[in-house]
Each structure stands twice: as structure tokens, then as C-alpha cells.
Amino acid sequence: MTGTVKSAAAIGGGVIGGGWIARFLLNGYDVKVFDPHPQAERLVGEVLANAERAYRKLTLAPMAPKGKLSFVSSIEEAVCDADYVQESVPERLDLKRKVYAEIERHAKESTLIGSSTSGFKPTELIEGLATPERLFVAHPFNPVYLLPVVEVVPGQTSPDNLDRAKSFLTAIGMKPLVVRKEIDAHIADRLLEAVWREGLWLIHDGVATTEEIDDVIRFGFGLRWAQMGLFETYRIAGGEAGMRHFMSQFGPALKWPWTKLMDVPDLTDDLIDIIAAQSDAQSGKHSIRELERIRDDNLVAIMQALKGNDWGAGALLKEYESTLYANAHSHARPPTVDPGKPLALHADRVREDWVDYNGHMTESRYLQVFGDATDAFLHFIGMNKHYLASGRSLYTVETHIRHLREVKMGAPLRVETLLLGFDQKRVRIVHELYGGPQDELLATGEHMLLHVDTTKSAASPMDLSLSIKLGEVWKHHRHLEVPAYAGKPVREIMMESAAAS
Incomplete structure (x- = not known):
């Protein structure tokens, strides 16, 4: 190229x-x-x-x-x-x-x-x-x-x-x-034009209003088309016998005088006035920008639902997201690493859909931020898409999260990562999440990662390149102070805190 x-x-x-x-x-x-x-x-x-x-x-x-x-x-x-x-x-x-x-x-x-x-x-x-x-x-x-x-x-x-x-x-x-x-x-506009022409006739002849036509689409076949299209939908309509049966059963209807697709009503001022008035009654309570946001929210919800089933536009979104995850760190500038400090590899903010009814970031999003920070750490030590394609990966097998402070929507977030130790099959790290207007410590996450052969679903020694990179990090982090909470259960930490107070 x-x-x-x-x-x-x-x-x-x-x-x-x-x-x-x-x-x-x-x-x-x-x-x-x-x-x-x-x-x-x-x-x-x-x-x-x-x-x-x-x-x-x-x-x-x-x-x-x-x-x-x-x-x-x-x-x-x-x-x-x-x-x-x-x-x-x-x-x-x-x-x-x-x-x-x-x-x-x-x-x-x-x-x-x-x-x-x-x-x-x-x-x-x-x-x-x-x-x-x-x-x-x-x-x-x-x-x-x-x-x-x-x-x-x-x-x-x-x-x-x-x-x-x-x-x-x-x-x-x-x-x-x-x-x-x-x-x-x-292709698409020819199909849309067919439906549009029929809609004009249905309004012209007084059969339906703009809202009724839209309701037939959005509550009926539109939902089917959103995830399966026209021909696959009709294939299902044919039952176990499939498309051939559907065609033999409903094909003769194509000769019936139902459609007016070869003709279109004159767009007279009266017809345009009727359509415009009906459309105003149907949607005029919302501004165009509001309608756009409603449309966007609905499309996002449908595509997210389809992603969960790995289907249609959702499967495409899933594939697109995997590319975004794979490329995320290559887009970013290489992190400036201070050997005398924990790694600063991930930053974000509290998004509007991350908050609960109290306006604070929900518990699951803390785990998500720590997961993203772990991904950044893994990419930093060389576990990129090529390494994953070789059938090897590091899986999180144990997580310990402490929720210390609340944080509101829009607040900045940053994570510091400390390597606590590693061997040929295991890596132990701790994340500290800071954020909010005072850049306070919000939460900590301690994680044990296990190196696995993904083709065998079994633990395996990591590649020498990962060990070397981890060794370079460990050379500096081994001298840093290990957090007092690391490796301790919540009950023990609480008892120590109570005794200190």
C-alpha cells in the first residue's frame, strides 16, 4: 500500500x-x-x-x-x-x-x-x-x-x-x-426510499399518522432489523423449513396489489402541511439536540446489548474494542519512569456512567480502574498483543481492594503501581488510586498474577523477556517501602487502626 x-x-x-x-x-x-x-x-x-x-x-x-x-x-x-x-x-x-x-x-x-x-x-x-x-x-x-x-x-x-x-x-x-x-x-437508500414512499401514501390516504408509522417500525420490525436484517428475519419466519418455505408461502403475495412503490403522491402543500403538523405533534416537545441524545442513548444500549451476545453490530463493537485495548498504550507517550518511585502508568477520570445514586463512583468501577492499571503495567513489561498471540498471558488470580474515600463524577484519577515481587510464574503488585480535587488516596488494590499457557489453561514459566523487564523494575522497587497493609486481611488492618487511635 x-x-x-x-x-x-x-x-x-x-x-x-x-x-x-x-x-x-x-x-x-x-x-x-x-x-x-x-x-x-x-x-x-x-x-x-x-x-x-x-x-x-x-x-x-x-x-x-x-x-x-x-x-x-x-x-x-x-x-x-x-x-x-x-x-x-x-x-x-x-x-x-x-x-x-x-x-x-x-x-x-x-x-x-x-x-x-x-x-x-x-x-x-x-x-x-x-x-x-x-x-x-x-x-x-x-x-x-x-x-x-x-x-x-x-x-x-x-x-x-x-x-x-x-x-x-x-x-x-x-x-x-x-x-x-x-x-x-x-443499496441502503434504495431500501429506505421504498419504505418512505409507502409511508407517504399511508399518510396521504389517511391510513396512518407519522407517529403510528414510526411506532410500527420501532416497536416491531425495526427491532428485528437492528440485529438480523431483512432476509435472515424472513428465513426464521419460514420455520424449520427455512427460506425456501417462506418464499413458497409468501412469494405469491408479491403479485397482490398492495404496494404503491411504482408511484408516489404529489407532494402538495396540503400533504406537506399534514406531515409537518403530525411530526411536530409527535416530536416537537424535544429539541433536535435532545432527540439526537435520545437516539444516541438508544443506539448505544442496543449495540451494548448485542455486544453481550457477540452478534451483529455488537460483535463489530467487540472487535473494535479489542483493537482499542491492544493499541491504547502504543498511542500514548512512553511513560516517564522515576526509578525511585512507584510507576505512574494509568490515569482517567470519573465518567458520568460510573456513578451511583449518591453521585459517587460505584464499587465496580474501582476494580475496573485497577484492572486498566494492571493492563498498563503488563504492557509496560512487554506483554503486548504479539505476546498474547503466542498463547501466553498473565491472569489475575487474587485481588484485595480497600475503599478509603468517595469520589464524584468528573474527578481526575491516577494510579501508582508498585511491584512487590515476582518469580517465574507469579507477579505480585499493588496499586494506589489517587484523585478528587485534593488528589487524595481513594483506594488500594493488591493483585496476584499467574503466568499461564492459554492453549493448555495451565500455569507456565514466563518468557525471558518478561522476566528481564520485571527484573529491571524490581531492581528499583525492592528498595521502596512496602505499604503496611500489603498482604494483610481487612480484619487485621482494622484492628491495627483501632489500636493506633
Whole structure:
């Protein structure tokens, strides 16, 4: 491949463009934005705020440090050093071609150009371009920062550029679906258009209101489609005999005069007024930003539920999270280690979904922070994804946590880690969690880790490289003071504390 994507540019920062910008930034990519709208910075900022809120609920995996956002005054300034450019301007073919010509004039030869167009074919977009091999359709769905599927439609796109585009989109948590033949409106919008046309007729003929149509979808087949799609759902409807039985049973209904898909009612002022009034009655009590947050919360909940079953979009999220965990420490700057102090390898903050009804961090989140600190320690001593892929790992077999102080939402957290000892199969560490406005000691966690052969599910000696790194840490930590509580049961600690008071 010509090269990996390291920075992005966004031409257009509306609903779709703003979603792209948020996804790029939250995955650690610097983004330069060109949008002549006078309120572009405010609008993109609001979308980004919603995206950050949603991501805090979507995953506990450590995200890459957020990229840098820059608003610039020209397409040239936006694309001159970008590796990937996403165009999200209005659906006007002449405007899009003009934008591509400007991008081509100023971008690097290796720069990929994706179009958010929902309807135009790539062969229509590339007319007049000298380098059509790097342009493709990358049509996402709103909200772009949450919904993973993106329709990738190549025109004269080179195989190398198509592979680069797919790799980049996958790396930011998306599911690139390559459309095998270009067609107006691609795949998804053609399906949506069919439902939309029927909805217009049902309202026009007085059969249903906007709310009733939405209820049929969100309380009925929409829930099925969210995790299984159209054809797999119908396969189940066929019972044990499967799709063949379903087709033979319900196929004849396709000839019945039910649908009006080949026709559409005239969008008269009266029909538009009816639809607008019904929609206002249905949803007008919420602002657009409130509706977006409600939508985001629902999508996060569905995707988290699907992740628990390793299914559909949830399985994709699970795979994406595993990549985030694997790459978390490689994104971060190498820690500055003071040989005379415990290791400072992990920091976080109390997120909004970490607190209980009292507004304090829940007990399980203390364990989670200590688990993340342990992961940071293991990565520090060399237990990376390559080591894990070899079938070896360190498992936590014993944990002792002391909860000392409460901490509220938004408070900063940091962990200090001390190596208490190790041998060829065991590692003993203690974490001290500090945080809150006074940076107080909040909790301690003592852990025993056992080195295992994961293919045999049995203890095994660790690799020499881990032993060497642990030895380097131990050379300094052996001289540090061991906490008085280390290795003692809670009852003994409490008795000592009572005697001292």
C-alpha cells in the first residue's frame, strides 16, 4: 500500500460532515475543516459534544488521544497535507465536481478522496478528474460517529486505494460495505426510499399518522432489523423449513396489489402541511439536540446489548474494542519512569456512567480502574498483543481492594503501581488510586498474577523477556517501602487502626 492514513480533512461540516469529523477526532486523527457556513464551528462543536458523550457510554476501552480540530479558510489549506479527505457538501453534481477539482489541485498524490453522496455514482463524480483512481463513494449513516456501516462504491478506484480506504474505515470502528456494482442511491437508500414512499401514501390516504408509522417500525420490525436484517428475519419466519418455505408461502403475495412503490403522491402543500403538523405533534416537545441524545442513548444500549451476545453490530463493537485495548498504550507517550518511585502508568477520570445514586463512583468501577492499571503495567513489561498471540498471558488470580474515600463524577484519577515481587510464574503488585480535587488516596488494590499457557489453561514459566523487564523494575522497587497493609486481611488492618487511635 502507498501509505497509512495519519491525518484527515473534511470539506463540509453539516450533519453528515460533522459526524465524520467527530469520528475522525475521537479516533485520534487530526482534522482540518473547510466549511463557509458562518456558524460552522458552533455546529460542529455541538455534534462533537454529543459524540463524546455517546462514546463515554459506548465503550470502556481506552480511546486514542483526541485529534486536533482546525477550521481553515480554504480547501487548499484543508487538504494540502491530509492523507484522507471526506467531502460532505450538498447534493449538487456541479458543486461536487468543482470541489474535487480543487482537492485534486492541492492534495498530495497519495491522498484518498471519499464522497458522502447518498445518490450519485462515482463515474458521475470523477468526470474531469486527472486522478480518478483515488476517488470513491464513502456513504455513511447518521449519526456517523455511531452507526458503523459505510457504503464504499468504487468507480475507477485502484485496488490499492480501495484497500487503503477499507483499512482506514475499519480502524475507526466502521464496517465498510463495498458495493459490487454502482447504482443510483447505492443499496441502503434504495431500501429506505421504498419504505418512505409507502409511508407517504399511508399518510396521504389517511391510513396512518407519522407517529403510528414510526411506532410500527420501532416497536416491531425495526427491532428485528437492528440485529438480523431483512432476509435472515424472513428465513426464521419460514420455520424449520427455512427460506425456501417462506418464499413458497409468501412469494405469491408479491403479485397482490398492495404496494404503491411504482408511484408516489404529489407532494402538495396540503400533504406537506399534514406531515409537518403530525411530526411536530409527535416530536416537537424535544429539541433536535435532545432527540439526537435520545437516539444516541438508544443506539448505544442496543449495540451494548448485542455486544453481550457477540452478534451483529455488537460483535463489530467487540472487535473494535479489542483493537482499542491492544493499541491504547502504543498511542500514548512512553511513560516517564522515576526509578525511585512507584510507576505512574494509568490515569482517567470519573465518567458520568460510573456513578451511583449518591453521585459517587460505584464499587465496580474501582476494580475496573485497577484492572486498566494492571493492563498498563503488563504492557509496560512487554506483554503486548504479539505476546498474547503466542498463547501466553498473565491472569489475575487474587485481588484485595480497600475503599478509603468517595469520589464524584468528573474527578481526575491516577494510579501508582508498585511491584512487590515476582518469580517465574507469579507477579505480585499493588496499586494506589489517587484523585478528587485534593488528589487524595481513594483506594488500594493488591493483585496476584499467574503466568499461564492459554492453549493448555495451565500455569507456565514466563518468557525471558518478561522476566528481564520485571527484573529491571524490581531492581528499583525492592528498595521502596512496602505499604503496611500489603498482604494483610481487612480484619487485621482494622484492628491495627483501632489500636493506633
